[in-house]
Amino acid sequence: MTDTNAKTGRFHGLLQSRAIWPLLALALILIVDGIISPNFYDIRIVEGRLFGNLIDIFYRAVPTAMVALGMAIVIGTKGIDLSVGSIAAISGAIIAWRIQAGDPHGVVLFYAVGAGAICGMWNGGLVAILGIQPIIATLILMVSGRGIGMLINLFYGGTNPSFQSDLLQGLSTGSIAYIPTRLIVFAVLFVVVWLVLRRTALGLFVEATGGNAAASNLAGVNAKLIIFVAYVICGIMAGWAGVILTADTHTSDPVSVALYIELDAILAVVIGGGSLAGGRIYLGMTVIGALVIQALTTSILISGLPPEYNLIIKALVVLFVLVLQSEKARRGLMTKLWGKA
Amino acid sequence: MSALLNKKYLPFYATVFVFIAIFLIGGAMYKNFLTTRVLGNILADNSFIIIAAIGATFVILSGGIDLSIGSMIGFVGVSMAVLDSMGWNPLATAVLMLAFGFAFGAFQGWVIDGLDIQPFIITLAGLFLLRGACFMVTINSVPINHEWADLYTDIKIRLPGKGLLRSSAIVMLVSLAIGIFVAHFTRFGTNVYALGGDKESARLMGVNVRRTTVMVYAVAGLYSALAGVVYALYTKSGYPLAGSTLELSAIASVVLGGTLLTGGVGMVAGTLFGGMILGLISTLIIFNGSLNSAWILISSGILLFAFIVLHRFLVGSFDHNRQ
Amino acid sequence: MTSDETQNARVTMRGIRKAYPGVLALDGVDVDIYPGEVHALLGENGAGKSTLIKVLTGALPRDAGDIHLEGRAVHFATTGDAQLAGISTVYQEVNLIPAMSVAQNLTLQKTGGRFGVISWRKARIEAQEKLDRLGMKLDLERAVGSYSVAIQQLVAIARALDEDTRVLVLDEPTASLDATETAALFDVVRALKDKGIAIVFITHFLDQVYEISDRITVLRNGQRVATNMAADVPRQELISMMIGRELGEVEQAFAGRRRDSDGDIVLSAKGVGKKRVLDPFTLDLRAGEAVGLSGLLGSGRTELVKLLYGAIRSDEGTLEMKGGGIAGTNPRASLDAGIVLCPEDRKSEGLVGELSIRENIILSMQAKQGWLAKVSRADQDRIAQEMITALAIATPDAEKQVRQLSGGNQQKVVLARALACAPKIMLLDEPTRGIDVGAHAEILALIRKLCAEGLALLVASSEIDEVVASSDRVAVLRDRRKIGELAGDDITRDNIVTMIAGEDD
Amino acid sequence: DVTIGFSQVGSEGDWRPAFSKNMQDEAATYGVDLKFANAQGKQEEQLRAVRAFVAQGVDAIIIAPVVVTGWEDVLEEAKDAEIPVFLVDRDVDVEDKSLYVSRISADFNLEGKIAGAWLATESLGSCKIVEMQGTTGSAPAIERKGGFEAVIDQFPAMEIVATQSGDFTTEGGKKVMEAFIKSTNNLDGICAAFAHNDNMQLGAIQAMKEAGLKPGEDVLMVSVDYVPAIVDAMNAGEANASVELRSAVAEFIYPVITDYLDSPTDLPKWIVIPSDLHVAN
């Protein structure tokens, strides 16, 4: 056996950086897009905002990225939250309901995000206080949350009520200085989450709890409280995703809004280098993960292939990204390429 | 006797207790509920979920997870139906499908261990891949019309009362017995527990982690494929959307049955009752029948919550000699 | 070494090299192990002992070098292969499956008939035989994880004692055992030696080295320093080979100097206890005083310490802090009150393996300050660096993941975390488990120094000599009950042993 | 009073919840005690529901099947228990037609045809079309696509240039249309958008407006369901046509069943509920 470390040492710094692989995947997807659709990179200004496929990828990735940020924190505690889609549905139903009831729209926004926080408290309570396994604890809200959304709609007789709100629609589909507002909303949320996590000790506590809850507890970290807070943050982010998605179509559709968003969010976290075994949170990388997924979705939509192919392509690309990211796979490959030379 | 009172069986007893309790409560609330007919229905209607869940129990015991279950059921179903329409014998297709399930599972296991990628994600890719493959096979629902399929569905054992033990329930009970044997009385089974208990220790204690991981997912794939065969024969058709989100029901069955998602702790027999509890919840709601769609969803959640809390309470209150 | 000797060796290792990212753990190590001998492998924390064992037993791939077993070149891909070839190993961090029963742990991968079918009746008999060999009585059906670390250590040893073993490897098997268990283990080891089994033995207890081993190999910084017959190396020389300098003065610095217990009472436990865990006990801790806690395995030392810290909630009695406050409700409150705990089981209760050394060290301190007042990165780096220097933690930098440290260095990180909180009361449960001679002396000296500065100290230890050497007062436990205290000149090995043994029967 | 068990597919889109609600609200009027079960799009849940209805001993069973296949065994069980079965919505594929009494429903395939025919007339048989399909593999998606294509295949100059699945949701329709807009360079040369339901069409309208296009003028918009929201869009000139799939169908269904229970007679195997075309003016 020879030492491959020395030979590849020059690349080492580059290859060691976690960020490189998801970014590489993103770049590859975009290059392929450019080949299948010649005017893919065009960016114009339409109706006072930037317009084009590239903008679309950012634009459409926002809800997934929001949920994924919250998910990253929950996963950091070694948990998982399956109920994020349902939370978004509840928050959307509340928006339609309270707007129909005539509340000021700023207050409605507060209710919607607040509902997310309350859902997060419910999940957090089940996991942290009752000690129920996260996947099952959040399954409860996942199952019943969309029912709650439908029920809220039925309160005032609507099945899938639509509404008009300059404020909310502005947040979702509007633009400020050519930039889609939702990107700005997302940027603000990202910065807030980042500050809360990294400028305070919360991030360390979350990671410690996820790494070894018993040890953290003995070290004086209130592990239960930390887990609880993680689910609340996740709920708030899901509430925001509900706002963006519901305002996008200005319709509350609890059955199908944000369907399977939990899977995409978890995928984003993992593509961003997070481990479901807990212990580490990478916020920036998670956003890149969400972009990879959305770039993929957008490419499938513009590819012109029949929809039967969507899932297969998605699966293959996801596999490709994961293999690219797997250190073990790369090491194996390198020994094959250089090791035997 | 002391072995029976062993602490580790507590979650299992609690699950059985909860199951019996709901069955009795349902009987008190609705007429015709507490009958062998309903019991027979629950066994048959949940058979494929429970079969898949037995495989999932192995995976979860080993500390992993398998999300490809539902798609595997769908894929096996459409493949069987399409091959049937091409004149294949159902028995031959069933064997082929079981082999495929085993191989596909083994492949997932190999990627998980060999490339060190998290099982949640690999099997999620498996979920997409197999569901996508369903659409490649056909986008229509295709009937299975072979006489052997009729023969299979005609196998029924009468229970006292009006109940029937249908063929799918029989297959399920047999595969459960095999699952229990493999998990608790073979070296492979013990290795699975060891792997889920502490992977690094298991490795140092001489467990072949690679082989065990591959085998665990292969077994899970085999069980999912069997669930797919049972599902296909149960509905005598294949449908590309069949089995969507069944993996969640399967995982829920496993966990309700007392198995810890973190691995290493649990019993295969618990999965049977976990699955039947889910079936009971649905049946109760149908017997009620007066709820609208919104309340149907909400009450499934509430019932699920109630059972989990009851279960925890039972386990907790019998287990007072914990610190 | 003549080639003749090499021929007879059961295991020969030549030029073994192993690098971790950033660390060359083994750098061309040669070792021969002969049948019927106990070969002690010594060296500082992080010298590479455990790594060598892992390479030998197939737990880690080697980068270079050859291993021959009875003359045949071997290349184990897994530990299972090594087991099949007759190498039984007890690794350093207790490696058992906590949730599985004692019987299952003892027979995992070692029982099963055709098609791997297991008869649990037979397996239980096999398990019982293994326990009998060490004279242990345990509930075979109970989960191994519910036993104390020491019992687990014994189970791991029992597991390794196979009939057809050719080579037995023991990596710090006695780290948490007390004298009785160690004696029982040594009896078995001698019996195995007489049967011609080759035994590799790693420890930091030099007394034990001289008691049992025939040959000694010393490693330092991944290189072999020397191999000698045990009888040929005097103790002082051995120590300087290991740590590369003389130790003498440090060891003398505190021996035999007890202080008067005249400090203020800072923590006072009155009738604190919990049913089925520990009978109510009364104990005062004073500033500037070190109290030792002695007792047999399972006598309740760990429980007592955890009750004081609030990690186990007591159901009777009161814990009064200096100035009248009530302590011991939960770890966080204790921390705020200035109490810290170093738990005995560093793997499951001590460290967050995924996090870096720095993060582990500042964790308690940060928890104490609350989540809003983040310790600045500069302070974190400074504190971590100070601790690394003060405790001589062997690591290239503070950002290394804790789980990548050698066992002894991990133990130091646990201590560092406690020290970083600037506590008033320190509760140490087996604080020197797996720490090398040099560091052991330094840590005891450090503890004494802190004590002199007014710290109150409670040290639970299974090494009676350590208790005798370092305590101003000793509390003795038996059968989950505190049976008495010794102070001043009464603190002698004999007195403690008599008390533990119990003169009433 | 008669007790009737109703196994509904799910609650996707605007149309189906309205259908469920209508059936539940109107039950009392026709002296029916309705046992409602929602299968959330899963056949196994429907089979469970039908078996539970049989076990419970209801007087009649209504099924809105998720898929056409796989019904033989349960229908036989219902027949053995002498409980008549009626189908609403889609069909079932069984050899022995005596297993159910009658199907009372609209015709998806016909809906597709109607939409296609309207478009052919409106575009004079020459049109490039973008299509938003329903959930891949679902019966309405397959049949509406089939009916629609059957018509436009008659016209050599009519062609579907892009098709994707919008999963029957507004959000899905919007996303798909956004992609179409980019891949066809602002719907350059596209004359019509056909959506398998109104919800997707509503999403598409939003996407087009956000891209500065004028749905209903630049592009002909035709879809299926005729829910209230599409009526508003048609009044605003943003949608052109929608084929009605009635949701207030209790009045068609209950009388047939109660009459049958009073005096069983042979009913036609398919009682078609008419689908009307609604065109914006």
Ligand SMILES: Nc1ncnc2c1ncn2[C@@H]1O[C@H](COP(=O)(O)OP(=O)(O)OP(=O)(O)O)[C@@H](O)[C@H]1O
């Ligand atoms: N997984 C790992 N990754 C990186 N470095 C490691 C890893 N395991 C061990 N090391 C490093 O290798 C060196 C040798 O470690 P080893 O465990 O062999 O020491 P040891 O002699 O057994 O010490 P101790 O007496 O403390 O047990 C140490 O510097 C340690 O930090």
Ligand SMILES: Nc1ncnc2c1ncn2[C@@H]1O[C@H](COP(=O)(O)OP(=O)(O)OP(=O)(O)O)[C@@H](O)[C@H]1O
């Ligand atoms: N010899 C034994 N036989 C049976 N159970 C034991 C024995 N020793 C310990 N245990 C069990 O192990 C668990 C932990 O023991 P405990 O922590 O009290 O030991 P300890 O007094 O701290 O001793 P040490 O720290 O030396 O292990 C307890 O539940 C105890 O019942």
Ligand SMILES: [Mg+2]
């Ligand atoms: Mg070591």
Ligand SMILES: [Mg+2]
């Ligand atoms: Mg102890």
